[in-house]
Amino acid sequence: MKHLLATDGLDPALATAVLDTADELKHTLLGREVKKLPTLRGRTVITLFYENSTRTRVSFEIAGKWMSADVVNVSASSSSVNKGESLRDTALTLAAAGADCVIVRHPASGAAQRLAGWLADPGTSVVNAGDGTHEHPTQALLDAATLRERLGSLKDRRIAIVGDVLHSRVARSNIHLLSALGAEVVLVAPPTLLPYGVESLPVTVSHDLDAELPAVDAVMMLRVQAERMHGGFFPSAREYSIAYGLSERRQKLLPDHAVVLHPGPMLRGMEIASAVADSPASAITEQVRNGVHVRMAVLYHLLASEGAAA
Numbered sequence: 360m361k362h363l364l365a366t367d368g369l370d371p372a373l374a375t376a377v378l379d380t381a382d383e384l385k386h387t388l389l390g391r392e393v394k395k396l397p398t399l400r401g402r403t404v405i406t407l408f409y410e411n412s413t414r415t416r417v418s419f420e421i422a423g424k425w426m427s428a429d430v431v432n433v434s435a436s437s438s439s440v441n442k443g444e445s446l447r448d449t450a451l452t453l454a455a456a457g458a459d460c461v462i463v464r465h466p467a468s469g470a471a472q473r474l475a476g477w478l479a480d481p482g483t484s485v486v487n488a489g490d491g492t493h494e495h496p497t498q499a500l501l502d503a504a505t506l507r508e509r510l511g512s513l514k515d516r517r518i519a520i521v522g523d524v525l526h527s528r529v530a531r532s533n534i535h536l537l538s539a540l541g542a543e544v545v546l547v548a549p550p551t552l553l554p555y556g557v558e559s560l561p562v563t564v565s566h567d568l569d570a571e572l573p574a575v576d577a578v579m580m581l582r583v584q585a586e587r588m589h590g591g592f593f594p595s596a597r598e599y600s601i602a603y604g605l606s607e608r609r610q611k612l613l614p615d616h617a618v619v620l621h622p623g624p625m626l627r628g629m630e631i632a633s634a635v636a637d638s639p640a641s642a643i644t645e646q647v648r649n650g651v652h653v654r655m656a657v658l659y660h661l662l663a664s665e666g667a668a669a
């Protein structure tokens with residue numbers, strides 16, 4: 360694997376190999392006081408974030424450090440981007456400085472793909488850590504890892520993705536990955552928060568959360584992305600919460616084995632009730648924990664495995 364830019368088109372066998380590696384790494388490190396593997400000694404990983412992040416940036420940094428890579432964090436707000444430097448010049452500068460891998464988050468859909476084109480000559484790997492409303496592939500991989508742990512195989516599992524699908528790169532990456540791994544995906548959202556062309560995606564669509572919950576194996580609540588709603592938010596926050604929030608009453612509609620996911624950051628009380636987010640059915644903390652192992656596995660497949668240069 361040379362880059363990880365999207366789950367759309369990602370070979371399911373490669374995705375499964377990454378998930379298996381993450382699982383192995385998790386079990387290797389389990390209970391160890393010193394979490395350090397020599398695998399990426401001498402390799403340099405740079406995170407380049409043009410948007411805020413807690414989970415993704417921190418877990419990539421920990422993942423790189425646990426594998427002995429040198430990890431450098433660049434945030435646009437404290438770099439020469441603030442003086443007007445372009446994304447291309449910034450990327451070429453990081454590659455010239457010695458980056459083996461650049462992990463990029465950017466508000467523009469397609470930014471990671473452009474970066475991979477510009478860095479083809481120095482041969483630097485690129486990971487998409489979220490580009491606009493397009494994709495967030497490592498989030499989908501960590502969600503799949505968490506669902507595999509809780510449910511076993513994803514084949515024929517029914518997974519509801521609920522809420523602001525329109526603006527969600529997490530939803531898009533999960534739709535492609537979960538369906539490639541054999542799951543059945545149902546999008547539950549108001550018509551105003553579904554993307555144009557939704558009928559071409561491998562999903563079914565519903566506007567009735569109460570009707571869907573009794574028949575799902577997992578429910579993935581989405582963050583409402585107010586920062587991308589320049590024309591205002593319709594339905595209102597109150598209407599949204601009433602129709603699409605995962606309340607304690609709604610949680611009772613789920614089968615006993617069903618898993619509750621949220622990529623974070625959560626708007627407690629609006630997208631999901633605190634009692635649900637903190638309940639035994641919730642795998643939200645496990646998602647974060649698995650994010651480190653999945654990102655270690657991604658770095659391994661990019662920089663250390665036999666197929667790394669392919």
Ligand code: CP
Pocket residue numbers: 411412413414415416489495498622623624
């Ligand atoms: N899920 C996710 O991408 O979280 P951050 O924005 O905190 O990285």
